[in-house]
Amino acid sequence: MNFLLLLLRACLRASRRAGAAVALGGSGLAMGLAALPAAAQTPVKMVLNWKYEGAQSWFFLAQDKGYFKAEGLDVSFDQGEGSAASVPKVAAGAYQAGFGDINALIDLASKRPDNAPVGVFMLYNTPPFALVVRADSPIRVPADLEGKTVGGPANDGALKLFPAFARIAKVDASKVTITNMAPNLREQMLSRGQIDAGFGYVTTVSFSARGMGLDPARDLRFIRYGDHGMDLYANTIFFSRSFVKDNPKAVLGFVRALNRAIKEVIANPDAGIDALMKREPLLKRDVEKDKLLATLKNDMSHPEIARIGLGDVDDARLRKNIEIVAEANQLPRAPGVREVFDRSFLPARAERLSATTAP
Structure with a gap:
């Protein structure tokens, strides 16, 4: 009786005692992985x-x-x-x-x-970075931001990229006042006129506005960075x-x-x-x-x-x-x-x- 046959019989006896099945592959013996110690994660x-x-x-x-x-x-x-x-x-x-x-x-x-x-x-x-303004805002193009107050959370991606956006869009950043707020206050401050524009991602701002009962398509406008030479x-x-x-x-x-x-x-x-x-x-x-x-x-x-x-x-x-x-x-x-x-x-x-x- 060869060694493989002896090993096979031993495995079958062990599997019956454990109540588990032993799977046989086309090329020989396949041991159940469940019987082995779990691999380190x-x-x-x-x-x-x-x-x-x-x-x-x-x-x-x-x-x-x-x-x-x-x-x-x-x-x-x-x-x-x-x-x-x-x-x-x-x-x-x-x-x-x-x-x-x-x-x-x-x-x-x-x-x-x-x-x-x-x-x-x-x-x-696809670049999601944008400036958001109220639909009735006089801010129509990037240069209109001069003399205005723009706000966003300190770690917002659009805010971090504003120096780059200002240079490319020919905005004098020294004439723009930047203010920070908690993320959940951005849309509130915009709707109340406490800031003239806000930094954010289009999708994030849109859904935050929806949560306040606003209709982004009707009540807001977006100036997207990607539309002004920043295909980032x-x-x-x-x-x-x-x-x-x-x-x-x-x-x-x-x-x-x-x-x-x-x-x-x-x-x-x-x-x-x-x-x-x-x-x-x-x-x-x-x-x-x-x-x-x-x-x-x-x-x-x-x-x-x-x-x-x-x-x-x-x-x-x-x-x-x-x-x-x-x-x-x-x-x-x-x-x-x-x-x-x-x-x-x-x-x-x-x-x-x-x-x-x-x-």
């Missing part, structure tokens, strides 16, 4: 761009469906305080990963290249430089799991909202679903994804993006494209979406 602590909302639902779906766990990852999420705020938190080592504004990342990469995180999956490929990328998934170096397989697995969840949420938005509502049951489900769909339309719909796929960047466009931010903000240097974004962790082009239109 690499912890990944991630800070998001904002409070839990519909446009983050793919993160939660990937967690709930075990996609991260299947990649050997133990992923946890913390709510954020603005798209620019997540970058320094990852750079400081408080988190391994973040979701936030690549332009804040460019700024840090210019000043502290050894500490700056690295983008690995571009989500917001916005929010990306990024990891700390040290984590990328020490755990490349973990980064690869995270991106693979997230890409899978993004495709599922776009195909079935309700599944993503289900995952969100488990975490914040007091949110209004219909509003968060609308916010998700609006994000896909407004922030993730750049024509380039038909060519390069969701998640990637166009090198020439990102290079121009970097140059705009570096020049306008008088940064010490313009970082290279590879310093800011590393596409080597992306799934194959065929596995990534060519459009983000939800059903």
Whole structure:
């Protein structure tokens, strides 16, 4: 009796005692993985761009469906305080990963290249940055901001980019008064006339206004940065430089799991909202679903994804993006494209979406 047969009989006896099945592969013996010790999970602590909302639902779906766990990852999420705020938190080592504004990342990469995180999956490929005014406001073009008061949360991405916008749009920034407020007060202060304009993302402002009973299409107007020569990328998934170096397989697995969840949420938005509502049951489900769909339309719909796929960047466009931010903000240097974004962790082009239109 050969050794393989003896081993097979021993396994069968063990499986009967345990009440488990032993699976036999076409080439020989397959041992049940459940009988083996659980593999160690690499912890990944991630800070998001904002409070839990519909446009983050793919993160939660990937967690709930075990996609991260299947990649050997133990992923946890913390709510954020603005798209620019997540970058320094990852750079400081408080988190391994973040979701936030690549332009804040460019700024840090210019000043502290050894500490700056690295983008690995571009989500917001259409510039969402804007100035919002009341529909009856005399502010019609960027130059009309001179002599006015503009407000926004301190960590708002549009506010951080205003020096760049002012230079490109020929606005004398020294004649614009900037004020900060808590994020939940921006739309209130605008509607009451306490500020003349506000900084923000189009989708975020629109839904905050809806929560106050305003109709964004009727009551507000947006001056979008992208309409004035700033075709910039916005929010990306990024990891700390040290984590990328020490755990490349973990980064690869995270991106693979997230890409899978993004495709599922776009195909079935309700599944993503289900995952969100488990975490914040007091949110209004219909509003968060609308916010998700609006994000896909407004922030993730750049024509380039038909060519390069969701998640990637166009090198020439990102290079121009970097140059705009570096020049306008008088940064010490313009970082290279590879310093800011590393596409080597992306799934194959065929596995990534060519459009983000939800059903």
